[in-house]
Amino acid sequence: MIELTYPYTEEEVRKLKVGDTVELTGLLYTGRDAVHKYLHDGGKPPVDFTDAIIYHCGPVVVEEDGKFIVKAAGPTTSIREEPYQGDIMKQYGIRGVIGKGGMGPKTLAALKEIGGCYFHAIGGAAQVLAQRIDNVSNVYMKEELGSPEAIWEMHVVKFPVVVTMDSHGNSLHQKISDQSKENLKNLCKDDI
Amino acid sequence: MNLETLEESLLELIRVTSSTLPEDVVRAVNKQHDVEEEGSNAKYALSVIKQNVDLAKEKSAPLCQDTGTNLYFINCPQSFPQLDFIKAAESATIEATKLGYLRQNSVNSLTGKNTGNNLGKGAPCFHFHVWEQEHTEVRFMMKGGGCENVGAQYSLPHTGLDAGRDLEGVRKCILDAVIQAQGKGCGPGILGVCIGGDRGSGYINSKEQFLRKLDDTNSDETLKDLEETIMDQANQLGIGPMGFGGKTTLLGCKIDHINRVPASYFVSVSYMCWAFRRQGISLDIDNKIDQFLY
Numbered sequence: 040m041i042e043l044t045y046p047y048t049e050e051e052v053r054k055l056k057v058g059d060t061v062e063l064t065g066l067l068y069t070g071r072d073a074v075h076k077y078l079h080d081g082g083k084p085p086v087d088f089t090d091a092i093i094y095h096c097g098p099v100v101v102e103e104d105g106k107f108i109v110k111a112a113g114p115t116t117s118i119r120e121e122p123y124q125g126d127i128m129k130q131y132g133i134r135g136v137i138g139k140g141g142m143g144p145k146t147l148a149a150l151k152e153i154g155g156c157y158f159h160a161i162g163g164a165a166q167v168l169a170q171r172i173d174n175v176s177n178v179y180m181k182e183e184l185g186s187p188e189a190i191w192e193m194h195v196v197k198f199p200v201v202v203t204m205d206s207h208g209n210s211l212h213q214k215i216s217d218q219s220k221e222n223l224k225n226l227c228k229d230d231i
Numbered sequence: 232m233n234l235e236t237l238e239e240s241l242l243e244l245i246r247v248t249s250s251t252l253p254e255d256v257v258r259a260v261n262k263q264h265d266v267e268e269e270g271s272n273a274k275y276a277l278s279v280i281k282q283n284v285d286l287a288k289e290k291s292a293p294l295c296q297d298t299g300t301n302l303y304f305i306n307c308p309q310s311f312p313q314l315d316f317i318k319a320a321e322s323a324t325i326e327a328t329k330l331g332y333l334r335q336n337s338v339n340s341l342t343g344k345n346t347g348n349n350l351g352k353g354a355p356c357f358h359f360h361v362w363e364q365e366h367t368e369v370r371f372m373m374k375g376g377g378c379e380n381v382g383a384q385y386s387l388p389h390t391g392l393d394a395g396r397d398l399e400g401v402r403k404c405i406l407d408a409v410i411q412a413q414g415k416g417c418g419p420g421i422l423g424v425c426i427g428g429d430r431g432s433g434y435i436n437s438k439e440q441f442l443r444k445l446d447d448t449n450s451d452e453t454l455k456d457l458e459e460t461i462m463d464q465a466n467q468l469g470i471g472p473m474g475f476g477g478k479t480t481l482l483g484c485k486i487d488h489i490n491r492v493p494a495s496y497f498v499s500v501s502y503m504c505w506a507f508r509r510q511g512i513s514l515d516i517d518n519k520i521d522q523f524l525y
Contacts, residue, residue, distance in 0.1 A: 058272060060272070060275055097296070098296065099293075099296050099331070099334055101331075110292065110293075110296075110331055111292065111293050111295070111296035111334070112296065113295055113296050113297075115377075116377060116415055118415075139414075139417070139473070140414040140415050140474070141414055141474070159473065159475075161276055161279040161280060161283070161473060162295075162377065162417035162473060162504070163280070163283070163294065163295040163375075163417045163504055163505060163506040164279050164280060164282075164283040164295075165283070165287075165293060165294065165295045165296040166283050166286040166287045166290065166292055166293075166294065167279055167282050167283040167286060170286065199279060201272050201275065201276075201473075201475065203475070211272075211474075211475065211476070212414055212474060214476075215413065215414070215469065215470060215471070215474055215475070215476050216413065216414075218469050218476075219410055219413060219468040219469050219470050220410060222467060222468045222469055223406055223407075223410055223468060226406065226464045226467065226468075227393075227403055227406070
């Protein structure tokens with residue numbers, strides 16, 4: 040298990056490779072469909088994304104005694120942000136992304152260029168992941184975008200992820216996809 | 232009919248379904264956790280899943296933040312008051328949303344507005360089946376969007392897959408659906424498959440397969456063999472939990488058939504994520520929970 044702490048520097052992240060299990064501690068910003076489109080269209084970021092990680096997540100958050108409490112916070116499918124992700128990372132110095140299902144070639148190229156990583160969280164594990172969120176210090180664009188689409192500023196402790204795309208041009212998703220299709224070809228040659 | 236008691240029973244059904252993975256699914260997850268190699272990403276994914284299962288049950292909190300489409304399958308005698316049941320289920324849904332067993336998950340498809348209480352046109356979804364028995368059984372399923380998005384329906388013959396109108400063609404369709412679903416839909420998954428029917432009845436039948444227990448045996452010898460073949464071959468694809476690679480691509484495959492018209496030959500595949508939220512209750516004469524069915 041590799042421990043990584045905010046600020047997530049290029050030097051540290053370039054050491055990571057596909058298959059590494061990592062525990063993240065420190066700052067995370069959530070951001071999903073609406074935030075990516077907003078930034079890509081030239082919207083001004085309300086936070087400093089330098090050396091930060093963006094989490095593809097629409098959490099369930101309730102307010103109790105003036106404090107935000109995260110009730111459930113698993114990852115959402117990342118591929119929808121493929122048109123935007125690489126450009127935004129380069130423009131704002133975002134070091135990494137957390138999501139599920141992986142991303143495509145444009146993001147992979149950006150990770151290589153800037154020294155970034157794609158971290159895969161376990162889909163459906165909403166309780167394990169919410170438990171690792173220590174506190175929520177702020178929320179941005181909640182009024183405009185609604186709660187699930189807002190930028191939640193979270194502080195996590197030992198948030199568990201797996202590197203599935205690294206800064207060396209490797210993608211576990213591409214590899215498994217290619218291999219499984221090859222395996223299928225062989226299985227479809229045989230009769231039942 | 233005592234609606235208040237029925238509402239309480241249904242609220243408890245929703246709570247348990249949302250927070251507690253059924254025992255047959257837990258057994259399958261545990262078994263596959265033991266099968267995956269020590270130190271692999273596959274084993275890691277399954278160990279996080281196991282932790283999540285324990286934590287959700289302990290906290291009575293949703294296993295997954297996407298509490299899905301809410302589907303009811305009710306077996307009832309002819310005299311059963313269906314409209315009263317719907318009223319009680321709607322009240323239970325509103326309450327379950329307030330209590331956080333359900334996320335605000337029902338969106339008007341025209342306006343994009345979230346109704347905020349999980350009620351709306353077509354939500355929740357009820358399937359009543361009248362049967363010969365005296366008592367009533369209610370089965371409930373919460374099917375998340377990630378896995379619903381990767382369901383697939385094939386019309387045979389299918390040139391691209393070289394799939395004809397026979398069981399070999401069916402096998403190719405099902406394995407293709409598994410390949411297409413990889414990385415999405417939060418595997419290891421469970422397949423419900425219907426051979427035949429029309430486009431609507433085929434998909435409904437495929438979903439009803441999720442009501443079967445994972446460790447049951449198909450009473451049709453041909454389908455039993457096909458289920459075993461799919462399990463064996465899908466788990467040779469190397470997709471693994473979360474698409475990380477590994478031995479566990481599927482936890483189950485359940486197949487049924489219904490008649491078709493001569494011109495049609497559909498294979499409908501529904502995919503269920505590992506967070507397989509389905510539970511059931513039988514009701515006693517006062518509409519209290521007599522027992523849980525899974």
